[in-house]
Amino acid sequence: MRNQAATDRGPTTQPDPDSNDSKARKHQLRLLAIGVVAGAALTVGGILAFTSIIGGNTQTQTDAKPTPSSGGDKSSEPPGQGQEYTPVTARPVSLFKPRSSAKGIGTGFEHSSLGAESAAVSYWQDFDLGDEAIAREQWTEVTSEDSPETIDRGVSGTVGEPLLIAVPKDGKAVVKALLSRSLDDSGKVIAVWMYYDRLVPNGEESADNKSLKGETTYLIVKWENGDWKVTEEPQYKTKVSGPPSYHPDSKAAFAAGWRRIAHG
Template sequence: MSYWEDLDLLDDVIARQQWTAIAAKDSPGTIDAGVSEVRKVREGVGLPPSGGTPDGITFSTNVKAALSRSLDASGDVINVWMVYDRFATIKDKGADDNPLRDETTNLILKWEGGDWKVTTDPTYTAKVKYPHAYDPASRYAWADGWREVTDG
């Protein structure tokens, strides 16, 4: 979950460094896709497609729940679904009026070189199944494997 919480959202140079560090060797396109998403966000908020994060803007992402499933018999490739909130803070203006809440995404992670790396290998992406929607009070979500993530 820290991969998702720590990714830079507006600085494409830092995003490239981060994606390079977390991408599996079988998925070099993951790096370009991650940087492309940052550039789309930049353009969506009126910034040039490339550059650093403007002074005074910070983001925080909080993963609230996660569900993981193995995509191979060894357990070395897993699909991790996450429900998260994302907030922006602008200096002298305060907190985001419209934060992202209860967003759902997933990452496919492959054990490689002693760490979990993001893979987009079609062998694994084809095996991804959507889970039941997360709701902290849902017995169906619990039975599906959703678990609340805590900081402690």
């Protein structure tokens, strides 16, 4: 480029333009210029493609494919998009809050699968275990009219057969994960399995009142009179089968349907 500029300014000591050496040099300069332009175009194209990936462009990119080393928040990806999930790596489930209360227990959950899950978890966490009279009122409030025997079983702490888990007589339950199964074609009867801890207040444990950790139980809830009610009707109980055990790092647990619950 310097030689060309000198020629524009006037006579120089450059070789005869018609000589073979001069023609060869011009040919080399043209090839060099073409290479520079092509390289710049590729560089600009690469920058644009990279910007479209990291800039949140939601349009399909036909000229830019992610490499195997691409990073990102894997937990925000839906299942089947390049990662095998476990309950701890997948996004936790956010449950509904009760819209009303009665007898000291939350009520008023919407008619949906998430509403059923929210109701079961809320009931299990809020049942009073220290006062039998209060517990009976609560179980009566949230039990189906078609399953009155559930009230006595609930108060005695044996709901959740076939595991027959005895619960502490005091403390608070914290449900950490859930799994639900519809038991009919209408979606109005749902079994909700729960993985929970029942913690007795510090200093109050005794031989017959101990904290439980890592326990599993279930409630069957049925849509009835505008809310989810607990039931143990035989036609539904016979359809309940135990899922694979829960573990936060288990791919099998996630595949089976276990999901962590978001608290707070």
